Amino acid sequence: MKNISFINLDAQRLKLNGAIEAAIQKVIHHGQFIMGPEVREFEIALEKYTGAHYAISCANGTDALSLALMAMDIRPNDVIFVPAFTFAATAEAVALLGAVPYFVDVDEKSFLLDQTSLKRSILDAQTRGLRPRGIIAVDLFGSVPDYETIQIIAKENNLFVIADAAQSIGGARGSKQVGTMADITTTSFFPSKPLGAYGDGGAVLTDNAEIAESIKSLRIHGKGKNKYDNIRIGMNSRLDTLQAAILIEKLKILPEEIEARQKISDYYSERLPKPIKKQDIPITIKSAWAQYTICSTNRDRIRDRLLRKGVPTAVYYPTPLNKLQAYRDYPIDPLGLYISQKLSHLVFSLPMCPYLTQKNQGLICQLLEKACHS
Ligand SMILES: Cc1ncc(COP(=O)(O)O)c(C=O)c1O
DSSP: OOOOOSOOHHHHHHHTTTHHHHHHHHHHHHOOOBSOHHHHHHHHHHHHHHOOSEEEEESOHHHHHHHHHHHTTOOTTEEEEEESSSOTHHHHHHHHTTOEEEEEOBOTTTOSBOHHHHHHHHHHHHHTTOEEEEEEEEOGGGOOOOHHHHHHHHHHTTOEEEEEOTTTTTOEETTEETTSSSSEEEEEOOTTSSSOOSSOOEEEEESOHHHHHHHHHHTBTTBSSSTTOBOSOOOBOOOBHHHHHHHHHHHHHHHHHHHHHHHHHHHHHHTOOTTOEEOOOOTTEEOOOSOEEEEOTTHHHHHHHHHHTTOOOBOSOSSOGGGSGGGTTSOBOTTOOHHHHHHHHHEEEEOOOTTOOHHHHHHHHHHHHHHHHO
C-alpha cells in the first residue's frame, strides 16, 4: 500500500491548475519582490474575508505576535497570560521582549484556555505584585476560544486580549469570523497551516486604526513618513511579494477547503473507536481544522501500529511549555497545570488535508479501529 501523507500540498497545487505558477511568474516579471503590489492586494482580500478592518501582513506568525505585543507597548517584566498547551512561539514572543509569560491551564474537553485557571492566575499575579498587562488565547488546532468571556475577564482586570490564530484562519465562533474577536489577532501562513504559503508568512488583524498604524510602522524598522524616518524601534518583518501572490490564489479556495476539512472531521468523528476521545468542538464553533486531534492512554502503541500500516500521525504537543527548559522558570497557575500535562501524554493528530481521498479516510478509520482493539 502507498503511504498516506499527513498533508498533501501537491494535490492543492494541482487543483489550482497553474494559478500559483502564473502568480509566481508575474512577480518574477515585475520584480518588486519586497512590498510589491500583491502584498496589499492580499491584505485587502484578507480584510474582506475575515471582516477585520485592518490586515497587516508580516514575515511569520511569531513576528505577528511580537508586533502585536510591541504595538501594545509591552515592556520588560509586564505579565502576559498564555496557555501552557500550545506551540512555543506563543510564549517566545512575550519572553523575547523581556516580558513574563505566565502559564495558564487549558480545558480538558476543548483544549483551549481555561477561564477558571485564567482568573486564578490573574489574581495570583496581582497578589504577588507582578504587572499583568494582557492575555494571549490560542485557537488550538483551528478551534476558537470563548473570546466574549475572555474579553469580560480582561476588561475587569484592565488587560488586552490577543488571539493567536496561527491555526484558525477561516474559523468562526457564532457569527464572528476569526480575526474579529480580540483586540488584536495574529496568524501564520506556515505551509502546513489551513492558509499556508510556500515559505514563511504571517499577519496581524485588528479593528483599531491606531494599532494598525503602529504595526505598519513596526514591521518596517519603526518607519515614520518613510523608511529613513525611524520614529520607533521596530523589526524587519515583511511578507515577501512572492508569498503574497501565492496566498492570493490559495485564499480563493480556502472556504471550500474548510468545508472539505469539516466533512473529513465528521467522517472521523462518526467512526472513532470507543476508547478514543476527541477535541470537543461545540456546535457554535466553526473550526478551521488545522488538526484533527484525539486522545488515548495507548497513544504510542496506536501510533506505532498506524505507522507500520502507512498512516502517519503527529503529536502536538508532547510537552507543556512550563516543562520546557527555556520556560520552566516562569510563573504558573498556583494550582498547577494538570490538564496541559495530561493532554501532552494523550494527544495525537490524524492526517488532515482537504484532499484526503474517501478511500484513505476509510482506511485510516479501519486501521485505527484495529490498532485500538488488537
Ligand atoms: C499556535 C501557534 N502560534 C504561533 C506560531 C508561529 O507561527 P510561525 O511558524 O509562522 O512563526 C505557530 C506555528 O506553528 C503556532 O502553531
